[in-house]
Amino acid sequence: EVQLVESGGGLVQPGGSLRLSCAASGFTFGSYWANWVRQAPGKGLEWVANIKQDGSDKYYVDSVKGRFTIFRDNAKNSLHLQMNSLRAEDTAVYYCARTYHSSGWYWGFDYWGRGTLVTVSS
Amino acid sequence: DIQLTQSPSFLSASVGDRVTITCRASQGISTYLAWYQQKPGKAPKFLIYGAPILQSGVPSRFSGSGSGTEFTLTISSLQPEDFATYYCQHLTDYLPWTFGQGTKVEIK
Numbered sequence: 001e002v003q004l005v006e007s008g009g010g011l012v013q014p015g016g017s018l019r020l021s022c023a024a025s026g027f028t029f030g031s032y033w034a035n036w037v038r039q040a041p042g043k044g045l046e047w048v049a050n051i052k053q054d055g056s057d058k059y060y061v062d063s064v065k066g067r068f069t070i071f072r073d074n075a076k077n078s079l080h081l082q083m084n085s086l087r088a089e090d091t092a093v094y095y096c097a098r099t100y101h102s103s104g105w106y107w108g109f110d111y112w113g114r115g116t117l118v119t120v121s122s
Numbered sequence: 123d124i125q126l127t128q129s130p131s132f133l134s135a136s137v138g139d140r141v142t143i144t145c146r147a148s149q150g151i152s153t154y155l156a157w158y159q160q161k162p163g164k165a166p167k168f169l170i171y172g173a174p175i176l177q178s179g180v181p182s183r184f185s186g187s188g189s190g191t192e193f194t195l196t197i198s199s200l201q202p203e204d205f206a207t208y209y210c211q212h213l214t215d216y217l218p219w220t221f222g223q224g225t226k227v228e229i230k
Contacts, residue, residue, distance in 0.1 A: 045158075045166065045209055045221040061218045095165055106213045107172055108156030112165035 009116030
């Protein structure tokens with residue numbers, strides 16, 4: 001069974017840092033692109049970042065560029081998001097999600113974790 | 123960035139109703155569109171991809187259509203478990219992979 005389990009969320013002051021982790025199991029983690037998606041309280045979904053299977057390519061939404069870093073450890077089946085210079089507007093549930101790909105293209109996020117809540121507040 | 127606009131943002135319907143949600147893209151995205159269902163406090167669930175392709179295990183009352191800039195998600199006969207918020211998302215070459223703002227389907 002495919003499972004994604006996030007951890008590392010919590011309360012942090014503005015300007016602080018936090019590292020999120022996502023433990024993957026039930027599939028060959030290193031064969032898939034992986035993503036972080038967030039959802040602010042009462043709001044919609046926002047794609048944050050993704051990373052290629054071997055970690056060689058990474059992409060970010062503009063609002064987190066230069067502050068967040070996505071990385072992965074395929075040997076440990078884990079995905080991470082290092083978040084620095086946190087702002088109140090980064091408050092959200094953060095989900096990790098697997099990219100479904102087929103025939104050379106990307107079709108959606110077929111598995112999601114349950115999410116971890118990050119609260120940025122003084 | 124490619125903007126996705128869903129309509130309506132809120133929909134009130136009864137069990138058994140046929141429901142249609144529209145997702146419009148700010149530029150052509152071929153059929154690189156996915157739909158998700160999200161219930162309160164839960165992660166999104168992958169429903170449809172490639173515009174019309176149903177993900178394995180999703181009931182056949184769900185269907186998707188469209189290409190280019192206009193897409194629809196249809197629920198042919200609304201069931202109690204379908205009351206949720208629905209999101210579209212594009213997955214083209216043009217990052218970020220944005221989501222629509224969501225359509226909340228509530229019980230009338």
